Amino acid sequence: MRQRRFLPSLSQLIAFEAVIRHRSVTAAADELHLTQSTVSRLIASLERQLGKPLFARDRKRLTPTPEAQVYAASVTQGLDLIQRASMGLIANPGGGALSLSVLPTFATRWLAPRIGQFLADNPGISINLSTKIQRFSFATETFDAAIYFGADDWPDAHHMKLFDERLTACASPLFLDSHPITGPVDLAGLPVLQLETRPHGWQAWFNAQGGGGGVVSGMVMDQFSMMIQAAISGLGVALLPSYLAHPEIAEGRLVPILQPAVPGDGAYWLAWPERGDGNPALARFRQWVAATVTLDLLSSQEAGEDPAAG
Known part of the structure; x- marks a missing residue:
């Protein structure tokens, strides 16, 4: 009482x-x-x-x-x-509201094109999305769950793995016309675009290509969306998660370099606090996102594409 x-x-x-x-x-x-x-x-x-x-x-x-x-x-x-x-x-008297923290580019490139199906299947549930790059404490924030990149180490939270990150280096067709790349050594001296939250990304990519990489230099950005536009504009070679690179490559705005979709050093996860275990809206979202990731994986394997390309 x-x-x-x-x-x-x-x-x-x-x-x-x-x-x-x-x-x-x-x-x-x-x-x-x-x-x-x-x-x-x-x-x-x-x-x-x-x-x-x-x-x-x-x-x-x-x-x-x-x-x-x-x-x-x-x-x-x-x-x-x-x-x-x-x-x-007020908005959904028969369902509930779900507040999610999502990585900015993941929200626009992966979640947004798919979330309509969840809302159609669950008409009583509304979703409020906020984009965050840095982690936070579920004890001091009112989010029901978060989608983030890294490992299953969010403090005081449950975790569900979505998919591993795979990396594809790519550049604009015009950039490659003037800077042909036939091996890792050809990137020496070229501007490479880097993300501040993936400090070891390029090293992982070079290792997967058989080595041959040196010191990389170029602009450092805080969001993949900026990196994509910079690469399309010919400002350098971008190292992107394959699910983000896939649409630009399919449209011909970017061209993959050497071996695509090599293993990265992290994964995408859904995390939620213990207080969310009894939230029916969150339970439905977890079931939906797990099924959607599995469907994407099966579809990509049938098409012979990268499993995380979406």
């Missing part, structure tokens, strides 16, 4: 969060369409209920205490969670 003392009213928490965020009672009152005296009373009543001052008062100025700053982080997370749940209930 929850103790009432530790459950402030929503009005108190909303006022507290707004004052913390704006550092001003006046600005908080304007945002909430309340009077300044009402906001001040809500803050004072919250302090009385908790039995602890949350702000140091200097004339009309409120300065949050260190404890209030910590408390505010949890309050903000709780309000966000309530808001998302309410939005999901």
